[in-house]
Structures are given as structure tokens and as C-alpha cells.
Amino acid sequence: GTLRGAPLVVEGISKKFGGNQALSEASLRAEPGKVTALIGPNGSGKTTMLNMICGFYRPDSGRILVGDNEVQRLAPYRVARVGVARTFQTPNIPDNITVLDAVAAGRYSTDRASMFSTVLRLPRFRKVRAADLDEGRRALEMVGMAHLADETASSLPLGMRRLLEVARSVVSSPRVLLLDEVASGLDENEVQRLAELIRALRDAGGTIVLVEHNFRLVLELADSIVVLAQGSVIAVGSPHEIEENPRVLSEYLGV
Numbered sequence: 125g126t127l128r129g130a131p132l133v134v135e136g137i138s139k140k141f142g143g144n145q146a147l148s149e150a151s152l153r154a155e156p157g158k159v160t161a162l163i164g165p166n167g168s169g170k171t172t173m174l175n176m177i178c179g180f181y182r183p184d185s186g187r188i189l190v191g192d193n194e195v196q197r198l199a200p201y202r203v204a205r206v207g208v209a210r211t212f213q214t215p216n217i218p219d220n221i222t223v224l225d226a227v228a229a230g231r232y233s234t235d236r237a238s239m240f241s242t243v244l245r246l247p248r249f250r251k252v253r254a255a256d257l258d259e260g261r262r263a264l265e266m267v268g269m270a271h272l273a274d275e276t277a278s279s280l281p282l283g284m285r286r287l288l289e290v291a292r293s294v295v296s297s298p299r300v301l302l303l304d305e306v307a308s309g310l311d312e313n314e315v316q317r318l319a320e321l322i323r324a325l326r327d328a329g330g331t332i333v334l335v336e337h338n339f340r341l342v343l344e345l346a347d348s349i350v351v352l353a354q355g356s357v358i359a360v361g362s363p364h365e366i367e368e369n370p371r372v373l374s375e376y377l378g379v
């Protein structure tokens with residue numbers, strides 16, 4: 125596939141914030157060509173897990189491997205260089221840049237702040253980064269937004285901004301792609317479009333980790349589901365197994 129995904133292995137990660145044990149010995153595996161969903165109630169540790177995979181936080185203990193690379197002690201930009209990309213829950217796009225520039229800038233960004241500085245630091249962005257613009261166009265084609273390349277990014281409706289956020293994360297050809305609540309606030313049509321895109325990225329060989337509240341979308345898309353509750357993994361399995369797991373039903377779905 126074109127995304128050349130690498131296996132992601134999270135082994136027994138723990139993280140405490142003050143007295144609050146956000147994660148306890150949590151593990152997960154995500155494979156190339158698969159969608160691995162990470163679900164759980166609010167406060168169960170999903171965002172903390174993503175933040176540790178990206179290098180925003182360091183785990184107190186445990187290991188994180190991307191292919192053969194141990195990343196749990198690396199700074200975010202170095203984790204990005206190893207090939208980990210993520211989207212953010214609230215796409216926050218500078219006011220006056222085009223869709224194409226916003227996507228092309230994704231090639232350099234390890235976080236939102238650096239996307240701003242990349243764009244702001246390069247006044248001759250168009251000229252200087254022709255190769256990146258080509259990559260950007262390819263990514264926009266992948267998400268079906270090529271015709272919007274010259275529009276102002278921040279003026280797009282939410283559904284389009286979320287697809288743009290995904291395009292921005294794939295422009296660097298990541299080996300692991302972390303999608304954080306990409307479906308929230310989208311209508312049913314937009315969710316289906318996003319689902320098609322995620323399937324296409326998976327079929328292109330991507331290693332995809334999906335943090336998602338929309339349980340139906342998770343059941344529809346995931347090859348494997350990891351369930352967190354209060355910082356611990358309480359279940360791992362296929363959508364069918366998770367759907368029928370009594371502990372998941374009581375703890376997560378509250379039934």
C-alpha cells in the first residue's frame with residue numbers, strides 16, 4: 125500500500141497526573157492495513173493514550189514501539205519523524221490560508237502550534253515548497269477535496285474541515301495515523317464520507333488508531349476494538365466480541 129504502515133505496540137503504559145492515575149498498565153496493538161478503535165467513557169484515558177503515543181506526555185512506565193523504534197522517550201517532533209501523525213479534535217486553521225496550503229503545511233506539523241509557525245515562517249511558501257504542494261494535492265484528491273484547493277480553509281463547513289484535518293495528517297505518509305474524534309459534529313452523510321476515507325486509508329496499508337464516541341461507526345469500521353475504563357484496558361476484540369461483552373455493556377454503554 126501507499127501508506128506503508130508500521131505496527132504500533134503500546135506495552136503496559138502507566139501515567140499519573142498528580143494523584144490521578146490516568147492510565148494503568150494499558151496496552152494496545154495496531155497493525156498495518158487495520159483500523160484499531162480505542163473507546164471508553166469520558167475520562168477513561170483515551171486522549172492521554174494518544175498524547176503519549178505522540179510524545180506530548182511521557183509515560184511513567186511502559187514502552188511504545190513504532191515498528192522497531194522505541195518512541196516513549198522521544199520529543200513530539202521526533203515521534204513525528206518516526207512516522208506518527210495525528211488529527212486534533214478541534215481543527216484550528218489559520219484564517220487566511222488556502223485549503224492546499226493548510227494541507228501542505230501538515231507535512232511539517234507535529235502539533236497545531238507548529239502548523240501555524242510553519243505557515244507564518246514561510247512567506248514564500250508556494251514557491252519554496254512546490255514538492256509539498258504536490259503532496260498536498262495528492263492528499264486532497266484522496267479525501268475528495270481537490271476542487272476546494274484554492275478556497276479559504278477556515279471558511280469551510282465543519283465536515284469539510286474535518287476531512288481537511290485528515291488530509292493534513294496523511295500528507296506526511298505516516299506509518300501510524302491517530303484519528304481523534306474525527307466524526308464528532310458531522311451529519312450522517314459526512315460521517316459516511318469520512319468512513320469511506322478511513323477505509324481507503326486502511327486499504328492503502330495505513331496503521332489507523334481511531335478514538336471515537338460514535339459506537340455505530342466504530343462497529344462499522346474497526347477491525348479490532350480496545351476498551352478503556354478508568355485508565356485500564358477492560359476488553360480487546362472484534363466488533364462482534366465487543367458488542368457482546370457484558371463488562372463493556374455495563375461499564376461503557378451503561379446497560
Ligand code: ADP
Nearest residue numbers: 141144146164165166167168169170171172173
Ligand atoms: P478521555 O480522553 O478518555 O476522556 P483523558 O485521557 O482526557 O480521558 O483523561 C483521563 C484522566 O486523566 C482524567 O481523569 C483526566 O482528568 C486526567 N488528565 C488528562 N490529562 C491531564 C493533564 N494534562 N493534567 C491532569 N490531569 C489530566
